[in-house]
Amino acid sequence: MLHEPLSRDAGADAKHERYRTLRTSIDGLLDGEDDWIAAMATVSCELHHGFESYDWTGFYRAVSSDLLVIGPYQGGHGCLRIPFDKGVCGAAARTRETQLVPDVHAFPGHIACSSSTLSEIVVPVLRPDGSVLAVFDVDSDRPAAFDEVDQEHLEALAKTLGQRFG
Numbered sequence: 001m002l003h004e005p006l007s008r009d010a011g012a013d014a015k016h017e018r019y020r021t022l023r024t025s026i027d028g029l030l031d032g033e034d035d036w037i038a039a040m041a042t043v044s045c046e047l048h049h050g051f052e053s054y055d056w057t058g059f060y061r062a063v064s065s066d067l068l069v070i071g072p073y074q075g076g077h078g079c080l081r082i083p084f085d086k087g088v089c090g091a092a093a094r095t096r097e098t099q100l101v102p103d104v105h106a107f108p109g110h111i112a113c114s115s116s117t118l119s120e121i122v123v124p125v126l127r128p129d130g131s132v133l134a135v136f137d138v139d140s141d142r143p144a145a146f147d148e149v150d151q152e153h154l155e156a157l158a159k160t161l162g163q164r165f166g
C-alpha cells in the first residue's frame with residue numbers, strides 16, 4: 001500500500017513512525033520472496049512514495065570489486081555505472097560506511113544525475129561476509145533533507161537486505 005508522502009517538514013517522531021510503517025509494509029510485501037531484483041524494486045517503490053523529500057530512490061549493484069551498476073530505482077534517469085572511486089555512491093561502496101551529505105555541492109566528486117539534487121544519503125548493503133552487495137542511494141531536492149533518523153532506519157533495512165539476499 002502506498003502512503004501519502006510524509007511532509008518534508010515533519011519532525012523526528014513522525015519520521016520514525018513513517019519508517020516503522022514502511023519497513024513493516026516492506027516485510028509483508030517481501031514475505032516468502034527470494035528474488036533480489038524484486039526486493040530492490042519493492043524497497044525503492046515503498047520508500048520513494050513514503051517521503052516528500054525523496055526525489056530519487058534506488059540501488060546500485062556491485063558487479064565487481066570496483067564497479068557499481070544501476071539497479072531498480074524510482075525518479076529521473078540515473079547514471080548507469082559508477083566506479084568505486086567516484087561519487088557519493090562510490091564512497092559508500094569503497095568505505096562500506098553510510099555517506100550522509102547535507103550539501104552535495106560540498107562533496108568532492110559528487111555525481112549530479114539531476115541538477116535539482118541538493119542533498120543525499122547513500123547506505124552500503126553488505127553481505128554476511130562483509131563484502132559489498134549494493135548501495136542504496138536517496139537524493140533530495142532539499143538541502144540537508146536527511147539526518148540520523150534516516151540513517152538509523154536505512155542502515156537497519158540495508159542490514160536485513162544484505163543478510164537475506166547477500
Ligand code: SME
Binds near residue numbers: 078088111137
Ligand atoms: N549522486 C550519486 C550518483 C547517483 S545519481 O544521484 C542517481 C553519486 O554522487 O554517486
